Amino acid sequence: MSMSRLTGSTAAAERAYTIDVIAGDGIGTEVVPAAIKCIDQVARCEGFTVDWRHRDWGSERYRKDGAMMPADGLEQLADGDGIFLGAVGAPDIPDHVTLWGLLIPIRREFLQYVNLRPVRLLPGIEPRVRDAGNFDIVVVRENVEGEYSEIGGRAYRGRPEEMAFQQALFTREGVTRVAKYAAELAASRTGRLVSATKSNGIIHSMPFWDEVVSEVATSAGVTLEPVLIDALAARTVLRPQSLDVVVASNLFGDILSDLVAAVAGSIGVAPSANLNPPGDYPSMFEPVHGSAPDIAGQGIANPVGQLWAGAMMLEHLGEARAAQRLTAGFEKALADGIRTRDLGGSADTHDFTAAVLERLS
Known part of the structure; x- marks a missing residue:
């Protein structure tokens, strides 16, 4: 059950959220599952649940069906509490086709008129x-x-x-x-x-x-x-x-x-939130980086941007302690010298995610 449909004591007793997941293309399919693992662990620690509705929308769907998402895709997203997006784009499909077929219609239909992009120096990053x-x-x-x-x-x-x-x-x-x-x-x-x-x-x-x-x-x-x-x-x-x-x-x-x-330090650490501040529609959370086809499939993508976007999503949902816990988890991993290659380290996506999970409990 979505928090938007919970009231009074029911909401206090059952904090549950419905989040639509669009991993999309390239490294999105690698960093999104990593972030979901960490968010699920934080949710268990903080006493709430997330129902992930996975959408196989993106360039692969476009190649098969000629559309990035179904004709009623926006209607499918409208009753959720948020959208968790990975990345959009593929080398063999023009960018204006992929973006205007998925990302931009979501932003505009749901009046996500604020794109919030925080950047600060993270521990252990020069x-x-x-x-x-x-x-x-x-x-x-x-x-x-x-x-x-x-x-x-x-x-x-x-x-x-x-x-x-x-x-x-x-x-x-x-x-x-x-x-x-x-x-x-x-x-x-x-x-x-x-x-x-x-x-x-x-x-x-x-x-x-x-x-x-x-x-x-x-x-x-x-x-x-x-x-x-x-x-x-x-x-x-x-x-x-x-x-x-x-x-x-x-x-x-x-x-x-x-x-x-x-x-x-790296575009791989930067998150963003596409916000509908009045809360009339779901907001969408994504890393700033693109699908990075040059490294896709190698398992070396930096998941920090996706993790930080997840923390922004949790804060938007009212789970401030969970957001702080998740942020502290990836900051501690970075401070301990665990970094992916774009940050001068040797950890792969799995290694970094495992390090964050160890620091979330």
Whole structure:
């Protein structure tokens, strides 16, 4: 039984969650089972249960049926408490087919308008830049409009005059709600909010973004610093410790959060949460990394990003102690020198997962 359908004393006595699992492609099929083992152990320790509904959706399904997920796939997910995603993408299928066939429809249909991407230096991991300090950054990315809108098209295909246009979409409601989330998060931390912009070169959408974010930040009582995205990228490398909460449009947030993760040691450790803050729809949790076809099937993938995404999911479900226990488990393993190859270690996926499980009890 789902927690969303539990009330009163029943909820207190039976904490149970229904989570849809989409392992997807490549290393997703390796790191998702590893994370599920750890989450199940944490659940036993903390006295709740997780009912995993496994969905065989992804590129293999596309090759057989011509679709990444069933026609009623979104309806199948709608009554769950969350979605646990691994990775999407395959070398023989164009990325726009795989992403727009699975990941992006879920984000948009369920109004997961906040993409939350925390990055901090984890124990035992050296940053990839000198003098990085001990930074702790959260990128709050607008997740359903902006530069990734569906408005656009192509004309004169195959002719010399062939053309394509893509229309960015920024609505007052869309910018306001993501800015409000970021401002409230900043208020709970240092009170400082950086807004990624490019209003010196993008004449309409970015000044509009600046205006709306400024209004929200003023209302929330936080200190706002608008920074041009090119300067912000350089600052992320040169002075990451100067950043706390960053709010950004869909494109800028996507790129910037990958950069921050790389600075922190590896994109393999970075998690993300696709949130519907009002709770009207299920939220989705995934690592930032892709399907990594170059190492898929070798058993060497880093499961930290998936584990951290699982901890974010547990916290979102209200299981804060379980989230802390899971986070402490993989942090202790890293602190003890157990690292996968992308972090300069020799552990494989199984070894690292086993080390985390030992530290969860």
